[in-house]
Amino acid sequence: MSRLFFALAVAVFAAAGFGARGATGADTAPGAQPEKADAARPDRKPAMVKKRMKEKEPMAGEMKREGMMKEQVRSEAMKKDKMMEEAMKKEKMQQ
Amino acid sequence: MKPKSGIDPSVLSPRSPHVRLLQRRLFLKQAMSLGGLSLLSGCSLTDAESVQRVLSAMSRWNDGVQAALFRLNRLAPTYPESAITRPFPFNAYYSESEAPVVDARMYQLELSGLIRDRKPWTLAEFYALPQTSQITRHICVEGWSAIGKWGGVTFRTFLERVGADLTAKYVGFKCADDYYSSIDMATALHPQTLLTFTFAGETLPTKYGFPMKLRMPTKLGYKNPKHIMAIYVTNTYPGGYWEDQGYSWFGGL
Numbered sequence: 001m002s003r004l005f006f007a008l009a010v011a012v013f014a015a016a017g018f019g020a021r022g023a024t025g026a027d028t029a030p031g032a033q034p035e036k037a038d039a040a041r042p043d044r045k046p047a048m049v050k051k052r053m054k055e056k057e058p059m060a061g062e063m064k065r066e067g068m069m070k071e072q073v074r075s076e077a078m079k080k081d082k083m084m085e086e087a088m089k090k091e092k093m094q095q
Numbered sequence: 096m097k098p099k100s101g102i103d104p105s106v107l108s109p110r111s112p113h114v115r116l117l118q119r120r121l122f123l124k125q126a127m128s129l130g131g132l133s134l135l136s137g138c139s140l141t142d143a144e145s146v147q148r149v150l151s152a153m154s155r156w157n158d159g160v161q162a163a164l165f166r167l168n169r170l171a172p173t174y175p176e177s178a179i180t181r182p183f184p185f186n187a188y189y190s191e192s193e194a195p196v197v198d199a200r201m202y203q204l205e206l207s208g209l210i211r212d213r214k215p216w217t218l219a220e221f222y223a224l225p226q227t228s229q230i231t232r233h234i235c236v237e238g239w240s241a242i243g244k245w246g247g248v249t250f251r252t253f254l255e256r257v258g259a260d261l262t263a264k265y266v267g268f269k270c271a272d273d274y275y276s277s278i279d280m281a282t283a284l285h286p287q288t289l290l291t292f293t294f295a296g297e298t299l300p301t302k303y304g305f306p307m308k309l310r311m312p313t314k315l316g317y318k319n320p321k322h323i324m325a326i327y328v329t330n331t332y333p334g335g336y337w338e339d340q341g342y343s344w345f346g347g348l
Contacts (some may be wrong), residue, residue, distance in 0.1 A: 018274045019113065023333075048203070049324070050196040059188040062237040063317065063337055070189055073336055074273040084267065087331035088208045 114288060150341065158345040165281055165347060174230045178296060179295070180241035183233075185302050186316065187272065194301050195271040195322055202306050208228035208267075208327035211258025218306055221292060224248040224256070228296075231312035233319070234348055245310045247291035251284045259328045267333040268309060273324035276335035278311070279345065287312050290323075315346040 055071035058064075151193060163342060185191045203215035228246035261284065267277040291300055291310045299305045304321025310321055317337045327333075338344040 007126075026309065030326060046198070046201065048198055048201040049322075050198070051271075053189050053193040053272065060190055063189050063340075063342070064188065065340070073188060074337055076339065077269070077273045077275050080275055081269070083331065084331065084333055088237065088327065088329055091209065091330060 098320065099304075112163060118328060135333075137343070147341075152260060154343055158343060161345040161347040162279055162281065165279075165313070165345075167281060167285055169232055170311075171287055174232065174242050176230065176244070178242050179244055183243050183294070183303070184239065186235060186237070187321075188274075189272065191302050195269050196266050196301055197306050197322060197324075199306060204307075204323065205269075205325035206257060206327070207325065208329045209260035210265045210328050213257075214259075218292070219255075220246065221307070222291070225251060227289065228293070229289065229310075229312070231287065231310070233312075233316050234255075235316040235345075236342065244292040244295050245308070246293035246296070247288060247289045247307070247310070250288045250290050250309065251286070253290055254283060256326075263328045264330045265328070265333055267327045268323050268326040270320050270321040271324050274320060274336055275333075276320045276338065277344075278309075278314070281312035282311060282313060282347075284312055285311070286309075292312060313348055315343075315348060317342065318346040 013049050053070055055069070055074065057070055059068045059072075151202050161346075187194065199218055202218050203219075204221075205215055206213040226246055226248060228244060230242060230244045232242050234240040259266075261280060263280055265277050266280060266283045267275070269275050289310045291304075291308050294300060294303045299308060304323075307323050308321045309319055309323060318335075321328065334344065338346075
């Protein structure tokens with residue numbers, strides 16, 4: 001009985017300690033709330049753009065092909081960004 | 096009266112003008128059929144890599160022809176205030192309520208590439224540049240058009256102010272809605288190409304591209320980026336979202 005009580009006490013203590021770290025934002029535990037933690041950081045700038053797009057939905061408009069999703073634009077933009085950054089670095093070196 | 100010997104044998108000779116005419120007609124007919132067949136196969140094989148390659152090459156050739164025909168002094172038609180389309184249609188790959196909201200106080204346009212002064216620009220700095228306005232027709236590749244009034248600064252003025260390399264080939268744009276596109280330098284320097292901040296005399300609404308939209312009455316609607324967050328100048332072909340999906344890159348009118 002006392003062994004069971006001891007094991008339970010250790011488990012409760014460990015859980016409380018883990019939860020406390022998450023709540024203070026001192027750890028990046030999955031339970032932590034990133035928005036609150038970010039807001040607390042003085043060096044963090046507020047966002048310049050508030051996005052409202054529901055990315056997991058099909059695209060609107062007549063230009064799309066069937067099955068195209070809104071999120072595809074962001075993923076293509078990221079690829080293009082990377083490609084152009086590298087290309088422009090090379091251009092700068094050639095100057 | 097029936098001819099005695101039926102058809103004159105000289106008419107059937109391969110060198111006869113009648114036979115040559117028939118052969119030419121047959122050739123044209125066959126060529127048309129072959130063309131039709133290739134178009135038909137193009138419809139059913141649009142995902143095949145080879146078909147895509149051919150179509151892309153044709154599109155690039157078409158872009159080259161459009162660029163060669165483009166003239167800086169050829170202006171797009173302008174219209175009176177009475178011709179303005181009300182309400183002006185909204186069009187994007189998302190709904191009107193999903194348009195990105197950009198914080199005007201925080202906004203800074205990012206500059207990169209072949210530009211001498213790459214310091215970020217605030218909206219106040221843009222509003223301090225000489226402003227102009229124009230009433231022109233926006234023509235969408237989807238098959239509709241609408242007339243609107245846009246106000247802002249000529250893009251050439253801005254490019255000169257920041258010391259962009261005006262001999263470079265391309266100007267690229269990155270937008271708050273993740274859209275991206277690029278244009279040729281000749282169009283960037285066209286007198287009707289405006290970096291706009293107003294629509295119908297009011298601050299550009301969110302749905303029409305606040306804080307700024309590049310307006311080019313010489314190009315199709317999808318070439319006019321909204322919610323511009325970054326501009327770069329380069330000699331490397333940057334493409335664009337719809338352009339990379341197969342739409343014409345030049346997109347001229």
